Amino acid sequence: MADNQEHVDTPESNYFNNHPPPKALPKHETLARAFVELQVEKKRRVVLVTSGGTTVPLENQTVRFIDNFSAGTRGAASAERFLENGYAVIFLHRQFSLLPYSRHYSHSTNCFLDFLDESPSSSIVVRDEYQNAMRDVLRKYRTAKQNNMLLILPFTTVTEYIFELRALANIMKPLGANALFYLAAAVSDFFIPRDRMAEHKIQSSEIPSDVSNNNNPLNEQSSSSSDEVYTGYNDPQPSTKSKKLIIDLDPVPKFLHRLVDGWAPQGSMIVSFKLETDPNLLVYKARTSLQRYAHHLVIGNLLSTRKWEVVFVTPEAPHERWIRVPKTRRSKSISGEENQIGLAEGSKTTDKTQEDGN
Ligand code: PAZ
Numbered sequence: 001m002a003d004n005q006e007h008v009d010t011p012e013s014n015y016f017n018n019h020p021p022p023k024a025l026p027k028h029e030t031l032a033r034a035f036v037e038l039q040v041e042k043k044r045r046v047v048l049v050t051s052g053g054t055t056v057p058l059e060n061q062t063v064r065f066i067d068n069f070s071a072g073t074r075g076a077a078s079a080e081r082f083l084e085n086g087y088a089v090i091f092l093h094r095q096f097s098l099l100p101y102s103r104h105y106s107h108s109t110n111c112f113l114d115f116l117d118e119s120p121s122s123s124i125v126v127r128d129e130y131q132n133a134m135r136d137v138l139r140k141y142r143t144a145k146q147n148n149m150l151l152i153l154p155f156t157t158v159t160e161y162i163f164e165l166r167a168l169a170n171i172m173k174p175l176g177a178n179a180l181f182y183l184a185a186a187v188s189d190f191f192i193p194r195d196r197m198a199e200h201k202i203q204s205s206e207i208p209s210d211v212s213n214n215n216n217p218l219n220e221q222s223s224s225s226s227d228e229v230y231t232g233y234n235d236p237q238p239s240t241k242s243k244k245l246i247i248d249l250d251p252v253p254k255f256l257h258r259l260v261d262g263w264a265p266q267g268s269m270i271v272s273f274k275l276e277t278d279p280n281l282l283v284y285k286a287r288t289s290l291q292r293y294a295h296h297l298v299i300g301n302l303l304s305t306r307k308w309e310v311v312f313v314t315p316e317a318p319h320e321r322w323i324r325v326p327k328t329r330r331s332k333s334i335s336g337e338e339n340q341i342g343l344a345e346g347s348k349t350t351d352k353t354q355e356d357g358n
Pocket of ligand 1: 306
């Protein structure tokens with residue numbers, strides 16, 4: 001059986017069998033295969049960094065979708081640290097989220113135009129005060145590109161993400177213990193199965209059946225097959241419709257154990273992230289995840305403090321280790337953006353944090 005085929009009847013295999021693969025997958029696989037072959041030849045370690053949030057479309061021809069929080073800062077910052085530490089990086093990111101290096105000069109808070117000026121001869125130049133910092137970023141970016149150390153691949157939906165993850169893990173098999181998975185993407189836990197998804201834009205008012213026979217939930221609610229309706233209106237009396245949209249989501253099957261038990265190369269290392277908002281839950285959830293999937297490391301973070309502190313939860317003692325950036329070192333980047341803990345950067349910070357008694 002090919003590694004990317006699922007024949008057993010499990011929630012995971014049903015997911016793959018019931019959803020078409022993303023259109024871009026064959027192209028991404030070709031790029032990834034060539035990239036991995038090169039890294040094997042060069043005996044480099046390769047990390048797959050996932051970054052940004054997945055979407056859950058409400059319609060097949062998608063107008064509306066549910067999104068997951070994540071700007072992609074953690075993933076992009078960590079990718080830079082991995083590159084600086086000799087790793088080749090496959091950067092699987094939510095389309096239009098932050099990218100390694102360019103993140104310093106992009107998005108609304110850091111408009112790249114603010115870094116530029118017009119010289120007396122009308123050429124566009126970088127403003128004097130940003131020259132050093134920008135040169136540094138540019139050199140690192142060029143080095144990564146010229147040495148074929150960085151492969152950037154996008155996803156948008158949760159389904160695309162899962163297909164890409166499986167395919168990339170499979171392509172990374174020849175790397176064996178030289179492969180690392182660093183799963184910082186914020187992946188939705190819920191989705192609408194394809195067979196319950198509206199084809200067209202969900203309507204907020206009833207459409208006469210002679211105009212359209214599409215799957216408007218408002219129309220379907222009055223039909224007898226109400227159990228096939230994935231969205232509907234919360235009013236039992238269609239004549240007094242309250243115009244509420246009820247969305248019925250299924251849990252996304254847990255793919256981490258498939259990654260650990262089958263997709264990932266033997267001997268590879270798997271690091272997952274856990275985001276919570278309730279401080280009382282964070283370590284418990286991170287530990288539970290580690291026990292359930294038996295991978296190597298869960299990095300826990302809270303939404304409100306994620307830029308300054310993370311907790312490493314490991315199977316080995318000390319089991320729980322907090323890494324904090326002391327207040328004095330919460331410097332702003334050249335573009336004014338506050339620094340974010342990346343893996344290598346974070347490890348350094350631990351000692352410093354302990355020295356500072358934080
Ligand atoms: O992308 P970002 O820097 O804004 O946020 C990073 C993060 C919080 C999404 C990441 O560190 C993380 O925890 N990812 C896993 C989220 C989850 O529990 O699914």
